[in-house]
Amino acid sequence: REFPGIKPGGTTLEFNGIIEQKNQIVRGLRREKYADVLKSLPSTKLFRGNARFVSRTRVKVDGINVDGKRFVVATGSSPRIPSIPGIENVDYLTNVEALSMKNRPASMVVLGGRALGLEFAQMYSHMGTRVTLLQRSDRIIPEEEPAVSDALRQYLEEEGIKIKTGVRIKRIYQKQGEKVVVATVSGREFEARGEELLLATGRAPNTDRLGLKVVKASVRKDGAVKVDREMHTTAPHVWAAGDVIGEPMLETIAAKEGATAAENALLGTHKKIDFLPVPRAIFTSPQIATVGLTEREAHEHGIECACRTIPMSKVPKAIVVRDTRGLIKMVDEGSTGRILGVHILAENAADLIHEAVLAVKYKLTIDDIIDT
Incomplete structure (x- = not known):
């Protein structure tokens, strides 16, 4: 994003340096969050x-x-490897190998358009890799609100990522180091080619x-x-x-x-989990963060839903930082105003969602938020 009066200098990207930094962070967190904790528990044996x-x-x-x-x-x-003709003869990547490569590929085909596939597709695209993403369902992240998934797809495509949905894969083969995916969309056959093939087809x-x-x-x-x-x-x-x-x-x-x-x-307790107020996030840019019910889920529960959506272009903070991509959708019960779900597509959405978590958990209403 460009700010008036600020002229950024040129930057270079060292792929090996990024991977090594990742390795250092993982090693440090594994030691701090797991190994050191176990050492501090004398009654625990590993x-x-x-x-x-x-x-x-x-x-x-x-x-x-x-x-x-x-x-x-x-x-x-563990990564789920799909049963696709020819896949056993192809040198594919999973998320493990995709974060351990020594050299950045010039091109990549990603199978899967949910959280993992989207995060990796954008990460490699930002580093200069030409990325094609293939998704079986009719839209990416189909479990999210349609407005959220549609908007994110638009932003990713504007960055240069090629996205195809409603894809049926027929076969995969490898020729002279290039991975080729033969597939159809609405009965029309096409080929997606890449130096690397990343499987993000679930776990x-x-x-x-x-x-x-x-x-x-x-x-x-x-x-x-x-x-x-x-x-x-x-x-x-x-x-x-x-x-x-x-x-x-x-x-x-x-x-x-x-x-x-x-x-x-x-x-020996009988504590139960209420999954409704547990948030989830997808770390694309912009991020997705959600908690509670979607509009479709509310209707499936027989709830008369009053849904409100505001584009980030109407949010002053987003205007100030010059990143108005995204939206906020609130799902509330029409008769009471009780907040049932909140869905955010925005930079730092994973940080913003926590207020919504409290609203869903404690069954707050729209008026409760306004009066706070």
Whole structure:
């Protein structure tokens, strides 16, 4: 963004330096948030390895038996690799490899138009990579408000990212190092080519090798562990939390689930999670942050919805910082004015959403906000 009276100088981008900075941050946070915390808990013992249940009260960690009365499963998820003809013969990337490359690719095809795919597509586009993004559904981030996803698509395309929705992929092949995706949109065939192919097609819960049948903890068809609102599995002494229990696989929600599962398992409490006021964010530019119900979800609950949308071009702060991209949509109950959901597309949306979280959690009304 240009500001009158300010003339920025030229900048250069060192891809290797960016990746190394990322590695340093991850190492530091892993040490600070996990390793150091475990060291400060004398009653906690860490075992590194692959664990699986071998009996009702025992797990085996790479040959070591560990016994317990209660267990919390939080094994996370792994990239889901779609069944596409030819994919087994292609050198594709997942989010792990995409953050570990030594050289920036000149071009990239991204499969998937939800949070992960959008974040990576824009990141590489900002670094100079030509990006084509293919999405199966009719719009990107279909779980978000249509106005939000439509506006974000416009901004990404204005930056030069090619986006195709309603895509049906027929096959993938690799020729002389170039990855080629053969697909159709509305029956018309096309090819998307890139030096790299990034799969952002979802994640699969890590449950295959846990031995959950031994403890009679049920899993769904997608491999996710079945839990109730207390994070309790179908096994009376096993709880689960995070990506391993399936969608929505988001850090903010996983943290809430983990705390609830641990408290219930250790203290014998029956704390339940209310997912409605738990926020989520997508770190594109502008960011997306949401909490509560969408307009469609409100109608599905039989609620007469009064929805209000304001473009960021009407917000003085956005005008001052010269970034008026985005909008704020509020979903409220027509008869009472109770705020049911807030959806923000704006720079720093992830910071702005927290006021809305309190409004949704404590069932505030529009008038409550006005009078505050």
